[in-house]
Amino acid sequence: MRLYDEEISSRLLLGTAQYPSPSILQRAIRDSGAEIVTVSLRREGADGADGFRDCIRQTGVRVLPNTAGCHTARDAITTAHMARELFSTSWIKLEVIGHADNLQPDIFGLIEAARVLSADGFSVFPYTTDDLVVGEKLIDAGCRVLMPWGAPIGSAQGLRNADALRSMRSHFADVPLIVDAGIGRPSDAAEAMEIGMDAVLTNTAVAKAGDPALMARAMAMAVEAGHIGFCADPMNRRETAVPSTPVLGLADFG
Amino acid sequence: MKITVNAEPHDIPAANLCDALAQLGYSGRTVATALNGSFVSRDTRATTPIRDGDRIEVLAPRQGG
Numbered sequence: 001m002r003l004y005d006e007e008i009s010s011r012l013l014l015g016t017a018q019y020p021s022p023s024i025l026q027r028a029i030r031d032s033g034a035e036i037v038t039v040s041l042r043r044e045g046a047d048g049a050d051g052f053r054d055c056i057r058q059t060g061v062r063v064l065p066n067t068a069g070c071h072t073a074r075d076a077i078t079t080a081h082m083a084r085e086l087f088s089t090s091w092i093k094l095e096v097i098g099h100a101d102n103l104q105p106d107i108f109g110l111i112e113a114a115r116v117l118s119a120d121g122f123s124v125f126p127y128t129t130d131d132l133v134v135g136e137k138l139i140d141a142g143c144r145v146l147m148p149w150g151a152p153i154g155s156a157q158g159l160r161n162a163d164a165l166r167s168m169r170s171h172f173a174d175v176p177l178i179v180d181a182g183i184g185r186p187s188d189a190a191e192a193m194e195i196g197m198d199a200v201l202t203n204t205a206v207a208k209a210g211d212p213a214l215m216a217r218a219m220a221m222a223v224e225a226g227h228i229g230f231c232a233d234p235m236n237r238r239e240t241a242v243p244s245t246p247v248l249g250l251a252d253f254g
Numbered sequence: 255m256k257i258t259v260n261a262e263p264h265d266i267p268a269a270n271l272c273d274a275l276a277q278l279g280y281s282g283r284t285v286a287t288a289l290n291g292s293f294v295s296r297d298t299r300a301t302t303p304i305r306d307g308d309r310i311e312v313l314a315p316r317q318g319g
Contacts, residue, residue, distance in 0.1 A: 015317075015318060015319030016317045016318060016319075017317035017318055017319045018317070018319075019317070025317075038318045038319055039315055039316065039317065039318045040315075040316045040317065040318025040319075041286060041313040041314065041315065041316060042313060042314065042316040043260040043261075043311065043312065043313060043314075044260075044280075044283070044285050044312050044313060044314035045260070046278050046279030046280050046283075047279070048283070048314060050283075050284060050314075050315075052315055052316055052317060053284065053314075053315045056315070065318070066318045066319070068318055068319065074291065075291075078288050078291060078292060078293050079313075081286075081293035081295075082286035082287070082288060082293055082311075082313055083286070085286050085293075085295060085296060086284065086285070086286040086313070086314070086315060087315065153319065154319075203319035204319065
């Protein structure tokens, strides 16, 4: 999979928040096989330590800074610039939150910020809804990846609208699509990949599992299985049963 | 000069953002800065004047989803 001209092998992206400890986070990253992890920026006291930065560096993975918590395009743009300097990357997971309860993207602010940041040389990964027109506007704004939500952030509800994601896959055939948010279980990740999504980003489902490293491994396997299943071109559903065992040669014991 | 740093009030005699960070104890730290809501790059901190009432944000890498 190519994301902004970078070849990425793992189709699982992992968030780094809410883990019980730094060592468990590192084990989860390792066992997930993820090559990209999301990170953030937060206020720093003068007595702070660089522990988190070192923790991520030790894993050797690529970071994708986010603008989580920003509710305006201006805040997101400022945060993106700070992230570019701090993490030495032009990649930015662009979040402009429009609703405090369900953390739904403010797609108007998102498109505005995406346009400004793309023009300024950023590689924008927009956290968006599954709306096709919004996706088109984001592409027009310069995005070369779309990150539609599966369900609200941290909700573990899985894919609320799989049909909309299928429409996105069909409509944006050549654009990498990464399902971001809402994944709760490995089966959710597998479903997203079977639909034909290019990748899945998950955080809470791994961090809040009883054994985060084990769940990271399960997510990695689910993502791989779902992707291979998509590539294998699954058969269509049928309305009635069709015998799988040959009927020809069936004995007649009448 | 009274300024606000990460929502906390401070009273320091700094002339520019680089001075302010040093006086606040951030010397040698890996941080990114914003002044009154706008990004200030590392290279321009020394030439960015600080005025009474300014709001400074000092951010560092953290966990994120």
